[in-house]
Amino acid sequence: MTLLLEFREKLKNFYAEYSLFLQPLLKFLLAMVIFKGINWYLPFVKPLDNIFVLLVMALICSILPLNTIVLFGCILIIGQCYGVGIEVAGFALCLFLIMIILYIRFTPGDAIVLLLTPLAFRLGIPCAVPIGFGLTRSPASAVSAGFGVIVYYFLDLVHNSAEVLEGTDPEQMAENLKLLLDGLAGNQHMMMEIIAFVTVLLAVNVIRRLSVSHAWQIAICTGGIVYIVILVAGGLIIDVRTPVIPMIAGTVGAVLISLILEFFLFNVDYSRTEYLQYEDDDYYYYVKAVPKRSISQRQVVVKTIREDVHADAAGEPQQTPVQQPGPVPQETIAFTGLIREEEKAQQAPVSESSTYAEKPDKEVDFQEKLEESLKDL
Incomplete structure (x- = not known):
């Protein structure tokens, strides 16, 4: 577990450091996958499947918001439908206009939901979309998920009915x-998928907001069970054949992907949960505090020790010889002697003055001398 936490922290730090480059790269890759998938489903206009055209479109999408991928994807679908028939292209244009108007009205920031839904169907894990975005988005994302289901089934319809739809009469x-x-x-199966998507997304979103332990894990498992129950029960009621084993396998895969998403986005330690209580003049506050599970990265310090020891030919260490001081030039000695004599000359007056200061002259008493001379007379 410690290694996983360290890997998560390193990955988060790496993304935070290089997000300026990673975001355009990820958008470029997503655009290429979406455009190639559309051309694989609808291979009717060969120039639109040119790799240079796709690269230019993906490069433009990499520096613009995600809604640009939605716009270019719709244009690409309409262009491929034109290869089948002008009426098919007109139908696709009307369908996308209605969807874009409703999309802009309700969920203008959920382009990623609309893009990943057809891709998840193609990968066999459609349940990953409602569970994943029920954990990370608002209930309004159900609108974008429903539009994604419609786009996928429209592509599938044109792909399977291309020969029938050709004609100019x-x-x-x-x-x-x-x-x-x-x-x-x-298409009753499409309606059943839309109901399952909306129900699962709303159920997951409600459960993960509950103040219970392991709310995200409960929401993920509940979403997978609800998806299977709706498809199986709906298939029995409206008599629609649903491949049970691939559906269950895809749902299990979606649950595992959602658990990985939960590890990176909401990894908490419920064993250290604390319940706090506050109050003010008007209210009592009961707070449940759940700490995040994190770990500090290991700091690797490399210390290099260098020794001034040289090895001889036999491989034994040999100390570096110490250089002995050479002879001092005569000019330097003479100059040093002059400096010392000047220092002695400067110190000599100072010493005499100090001696005179220590032994001052004795004062002469003139009155005493005068009395002695008068006694002699």
């Missing part, structure tokens, strides 16, 4: 429009 074009409309509105 006016009567054939009217039949094609009716086929497309019935293929979406009458």
